[in-house]
Amino acid sequence: MNHGDMSMPMGNTTCKMEMLWNWNIVDSCFLASSWHITNNAMFAASCVGAALLVVCLELLRRVGHEYDAHLLRQFQRQLRLQQAALAAATPANCCDGPLPAFATHYATFRASALQQLIRAIIHGATLAVAYIVMLLIMYYNGYIFISIILGAVLGKFLCDWMVVRLPYGGEGEKDERRASVGAAGPTGCCA
Incomplete structure (x- = not known):
């Protein structure tokens, strides 16, 4: 018995699923019996779909980061x-004087129930797409694997454009601690 190759009868055709690295095209199945590849065009569409799924994953990650940054602002x-x-409410003749510069004070803010629900939904959608991508990888199909990698590259390029904000002039070294790294999308879809 070959444990690397499983064939499942699907009506009058057979669906090939291998648990070893493979380059199968026709008669491959992914995720469900309804995703049965019967010709090269269907397989090409599946590869494009897998790549776009990873682009969507990168977009969801970006949306999560942007929403958190929005809440922080x-x-x-x-x-x-x-x-x-x-x-404005403190009298000008207050005898306490200004607070010492070395004292650190913190203000605590908590997301509202609606804001936390939105964060949770974004996280859940991101996790769902990531698990679907993981399940596609587990079919060990070389073409799908390459499509997923290309989708990750395209998603990173479109949705995670690096932007570095460096202060200059003014207070010198003190400002260097406030340098920040962020991401900005080059297109309207990922901003």
């Missing part, structure tokens, strides 16, 4: 408003 705006209101 909201929290920072709220903090600045609270600080401005506090400064």
Whole structure:
């Protein structure tokens, strides 16, 4: 008995599934019996679909990071408003004086239930797509594997464009600690 090759009867045709590295095209099946490849065009469409699935995975990862950054900006705006209101309410002749420069203070903000639900949905969708990609890889088909790698390259290129923000002038070394690395999409679809 060959454990690397499993054939499943699908009506009057056979669906080939191998658990060893293979280059099968016609009669390959992926994920379900309904995804049965009967010709080269269907297989090419499957390869393109696998690549686009990985691009969608990269896009979902980006959406998650962007949504978290959006929430952080909201929290920072709220903090600045609270600080401005506090400064306006503090009398000018306060005997306590300014806070020492070395003292670190923290403000804690928590995502609302709706914001956390949106974060959880994005995370769940990302995980679902990642597991589908993993299941496709587990068919050990060389063409699907190459398509997934190409999709990852394309997804990284489109949805994770590196942007580095470096301060210059002004306060010198103190500003170097505020350098940040982020990502910005080159197209409207991933921004």
